[in-house]
Amino acid sequence: xxxxxxxDSQVPVxxxxxxxxxxxxxxxxxxxxFWYVQYPNQGLQLLLKYLSGSTLVESINGFEAEFNKSxxxxxxxxxxxHISDTAEYFxxxxxYFGNEKLTFGTGTRLTIIP
Amino acid sequence: xxGVSQNxxxxxxxxxxxxxFRCDPISEHNxxxxxxxxxxQGPEFLTYFQNEAQLEKSRLLSDxxxxxxxxxxxxxxxxxxxxQGDSAMYLCASSFHSIFVSxxxxxxxxxxxxLTVL
Numbered sequence: 001x002x003x004x005x006x007x008d009s010q011v012p013v014x015x016x017x018x019x020x021x022x023x024x025x026x027x028x029x030x031x032x033x034f035w036y037v038q039y040p041n042q043g044l045q046l047l048l049k050y051l052s053g054s055t056l057v058e059s060i061n062g063f064e065a066e067f068n069k070s071x072x073x074x075x076x077x078x079x080x081x082h083i084s085d086t087a088e089y090f091x092x093x094x095x096y097f098g099n100e101k102l103t104f105g106t107g108t109r110l111t112i113i114p
Numbered sequence: 115x116x117g118v119s120q121n122x123x124x125x126x127x128x129x130x131x132x133x134x135f136r137c138d139p140i141s142e143h144n145x146x147x148x149x150x151x152x153x154x155q156g157p158e159f160l161t162y163f164q165n166e167a168q169l170e171k172s173r174l175l176s177d178x179x180x181x182x183x184x185x186x187x188x189x190x191x192x193x194x195x196x197x198q199g200d201s202a203m204y205l206c207a208s209s210f211h212s213i214f215v216s217x218x219x220x221x222x223x224x225x226x227x228x229l230t231v232l
Contacts, residue, residue, distance in 0.1 A: 004156070036223075042225055043117075043205070043222075043223035043224050043226060044205070044223040046221070049220075090156050090157070092156070100145075100170070101162075101170070102149075102157070102221070103159075106154065106156050
């Protein structure tokens, strides 16, 4: 079984400041890793994913996440946030083999302060 | 392509009543998933279909829950004899490929159907 821990339920950040949203996972098998974003009153959207290869993955809107296998982490970062980044962010994993169930963390609500 | 559509968006019901939610996936997607999201929690897997076949059900899906996808297109999730603990956001998602075919599928989620049981 897999589990995902997002220790920070809420993160307030000033506009144009950097941010890091933490994600740690536990799994007895290798996993794919994802970050999903949920804007107010909208569905979950895939932000970025790690499948294999380079441990640093980037999204089109300036977010990046780095897979650290030894620390079983997949933290999400952005060097300068904007008001439009206000949303809830979910880290998720799915095992390489077996079921097709995404296991999500409890989410981190990112609030941008003008 | 209008994305994944879920109806109704909000449903308020009294305990003991039955409710049904509908999900219309992206038309060419053969996989359809249901997740449940309660307040302060991440989405939890309920069940998924490949075409009309229901391939897996979570233990969260008690006997009061039933999901169907009769023609491999839209799906319904019915909850019988609702309880207050059923209050949640019910999310539907669809994908074109299995994760194990494409390397990692991209689930497209709908906006969800929020259930409140009084």
